[in-house]
Amino acid sequence: MESKQEDILIQKVKNLYYNCKIKECIQFIEDDHEKRGSYCHQILQIYKGLSQFKAQLINEAFDTFENLIMENKQLKGNKVDELDVLAVIFYQLETQYFHVPKAEQYNSNLLQICELYREQNEFLDSYQKGVYLYGKGLYFFIETSREGIDEKCIKYMEEALNYQNWFNEEIIITLAWCCFIGHKFDLSCKWFNKIYEVNPKFPSLANNFALACEQIGDLPKAEKLYLEEMEVRWFNQVIINNLSLFYGEKMNDQEKQKFYQEKLINLKPITARICHYHGIYLNKKGKQQEAVQLFKQGIEIDPSYVANYEQLSEIYSVTDIQNSIILIEKCIEMYPNDGCLYTSLGRRYDVLQDRQKAIEAYTKSIQLKNYQEYKVYSNGRLSYQHYYQQNYPQALREIFKACSFKKSNTMLDHYSSYCWVLCQIQKFPLKEIIQIINEQSGLVITRFEQFANKSKDKNIKSLYLVKLDYLRTILFIISYRKYVENFLAFKNDILYWDLFID
Incomplete structure (x- = not known):
C-alpha cells in the first residue's frame, strides 16, 4: 500500500480511538490483513493495545504491547526510534492504571529506552525531544507515585508540550493524572478540562475527570462525567464500579449502587477484576x-x-x-x-x-x-514489636521515624500517648531519650510541636514542650560546634554557659 493510503488508514484508526469507538477500533485493526510498512504497522498495534486496555481486555493488551516491543527489538536490534519509546510509554502508563507494582517492576526499561533514544538521535533532524521528555516524566511519576510524586515528572511533561507532538493530548491526560495522584486536584481538573473542551469523548477522560471532581467536592459534575463515560463505554467494568461507588459512598443512594453492581456482575465474560469489585x-x-x-x-x-x-x-x-x-x-x-x-x-x-x-x-x-500511609503504619507497628520485646530505645526510634512522614498527621494523637508511655518507663532514662531525640532531624521538630498542640492532657503537653526545648538546645549546640567554635580564637570550659544562663 502506498504511503498516502497508509496515512489515511492511520487517520481512520485514530478517529475511531479518539471518538471512543473502542471495540470498532480493535475490530478494524484485526480485520486488516494487508502487509503494512513498519511505521504503519507499529502505529496500528499501539492503538490496538490502547483500545484493548480501554475495553478492559487487559491480558490481550499486555500481549499486544509485549509482542510489539519484542518485534521492534528483533527488527531493529539496539537501534531505537520514537515509536519504540512511545510503545513502552503507553504500555507503562496503562499498566500503572491497572497495577502500580507491575509498572514499577518494568520501569527501568522505560528509562533505558528513553536514554538510548536520546543518545542515538539527539543530533539528528528526526529527533523528537517531546518523546524523550514525556518518557522521562512518566518514569519519574511511576518511580515516585506511591511515596509522594517527584515534581520533576510534571516539569518534564510540561516542557514536552512545548514541542509539536501528535500525542500532546496523551501528555496532557498523563499530566492531569500526575496532579491527581499528587493531590493537586484543582490543577488536575484544569488539565482534564483542557482536553474535555476539545474532545469530551477522549477514552477514559470523563471517568478520570470525574474522580478529580469528586475530590474537589463537585459531585453534580462528577455524576455528569461518569454517565457520559458510561454512554460510550457501557462495557467497561471500571466505569460501572466507579458509578456504583459514587452512588453508594458519595450520594448515599443504595438502590443505584445495587443497580450498577448487578450490571457489573452480569457483564460477559466475567473477569478476575469483576470478581474482585463485586466481592468487595x-x-x-x-x-x-x-x-x-x-x-x-x-x-x-x-x-x-x-x-x-x-x-x-x-x-x-x-x-x-x-x-x-x-x-x-x-x-x-x-x-x-x-x-x-x-x-x-x-x-x-x-x-x-x-x-x-x-x-x-x-x-x-x-x-x-x-504507600506512605503503609510505611507510617509499618513504622508504628515496628515500634510496638520492639516495645513488647522491652527494647525501648528502638521502639522510640521507630515511632519517630513514623513521625517523619508528611502523611502521618492522622496518627499524631495516638503517637503522642504512646510516646508518653515510652518516656515514662523507669528503665528508660531521660539521658538516653534525649540522645535518641538528638539523632532525629527534619519533620520530627514539627511533630513535637504538633504533639504538644494536639494533646489535651497537660502533663503530656508539658512533656513534649520540654522535649522540644531539649531538642532545640541540642541542635543549637551542634550548630555552634559545627559552624562557630572552629572560628573562635579563644576557647575554654565555659564556652557553652550562655546556653544555660537565664
Missing part, C-alpha cells in the same frame, strides 16, 4: 461467604490478578490465619518488591504474636516501594 461489595453488605466464592473464582479466572488473593487473605486473617499468610506469600512470589504485601504479612504475624517475623516483614515493607 458483597463483603461490605455482610455476604461474606458469597464474597469468598467470588474471590476464589477470580483467582481461577486469572491467577496473576493479586487483588483477589489479598481480599481473600483479609477475610481469612480473622478465621484462618495460616491460609491468610499463604495467600499473601503467593502475592509476594508474583511481586517481591511490593512493600504493601509485606505490610499485610506483618499484620498477620502480629495476630500470631510472632514478634521477630513481624519485625522482618514490617522492616521489608519500609525498605521497598510502598
Whole structure:
C-alpha cells in the first residue's frame, strides 16, 4: 500500500480511538490483513493495545504491547526510534492504571529506552525531544507515585508540550493524572478540562475527570462525567464500579449502587477484576461467604490478578490465619518488591504474636516501594514489636521515624500517648531519650510541636514542650560546634554557659 493510503488508514484508526469507538477500533485493526510498512504497522498495534486496555481486555493488551516491543527489538536490534519509546510509554502508563507494582517492576526499561533514544538521535533532524521528555516524566511519576510524586515528572511533561507532538493530548491526560495522584486536584481538573473542551469523548477522560471532581467536592459534575463515560463505554467494568461507588459512598443512594453492581456482575465474560469489585461489595453488605466464592473464582479466572488473593487473605486473617499468610506469600512470589504485601504479612504475624517475623516483614515493607500511609503504619507497628520485646530505645526510634512522614498527621494523637508511655518507663532514662531525640532531624521538630498542640492532657503537653526545648538546645549546640567554635580564637570550659544562663 502506498504511503498516502497508509496515512489515511492511520487517520481512520485514530478517529475511531479518539471518538471512543473502542471495540470498532480493535475490530478494524484485526480485520486488516494487508502487509503494512513498519511505521504503519507499529502505529496500528499501539492503538490496538490502547483500545484493548480501554475495553478492559487487559491480558490481550499486555500481549499486544509485549509482542510489539519484542518485534521492534528483533527488527531493529539496539537501534531505537520514537515509536519504540512511545510503545513502552503507553504500555507503562496503562499498566500503572491497572497495577502500580507491575509498572514499577518494568520501569527501568522505560528509562533505558528513553536514554538510548536520546543518545542515538539527539543530533539528528528526526529527533523528537517531546518523546524523550514525556518518557522521562512518566518514569519519574511511576518511580515516585506511591511515596509522594517527584515534581520533576510534571516539569518534564510540561516542557514536552512545548514541542509539536501528535500525542500532546496523551501528555496532557498523563499530566492531569500526575496532579491527581499528587493531590493537586484543582490543577488536575484544569488539565482534564483542557482536553474535555476539545474532545469530551477522549477514552477514559470523563471517568478520570470525574474522580478529580469528586475530590474537589463537585459531585453534580462528577455524576455528569461518569454517565457520559458510561454512554460510550457501557462495557467497561471500571466505569460501572466507579458509578456504583459514587452512588453508594458519595450520594448515599443504595438502590443505584445495587443497580450498577448487578450490571457489573452480569457483564460477559466475567473477569478476575469483576470478581474482585463485586466481592468487595458483597463483603461490605455482610455476604461474606458469597464474597469468598467470588474471590476464589477470580483467582481461577486469572491467577496473576493479586487483588483477589489479598481480599481473600483479609477475610481469612480473622478465621484462618495460616491460609491468610499463604495467600499473601503467593502475592509476594508474583511481586517481591511490593512493600504493601509485606505490610499485610506483618499484620498477620502480629495476630500470631510472632514478634521477630513481624519485625522482618514490617522492616521489608519500609525498605521497598510502598504507600506512605503503609510505611507510617509499618513504622508504628515496628515500634510496638520492639516495645513488647522491652527494647525501648528502638521502639522510640521507630515511632519517630513514623513521625517523619508528611502523611502521618492522622496518627499524631495516638503517637503522642504512646510516646508518653515510652518516656515514662523507669528503665528508660531521660539521658538516653534525649540522645535518641538528638539523632532525629527534619519533620520530627514539627511533630513535637504538633504533639504538644494536639494533646489535651497537660502533663503530656508539658512533656513534649520540654522535649522540644531539649531538642532545640541540642541542635543549637551542634550548630555552634559545627559552624562557630572552629572560628573562635579563644576557647575554654565555659564556652557553652550562655546556653544555660537565664
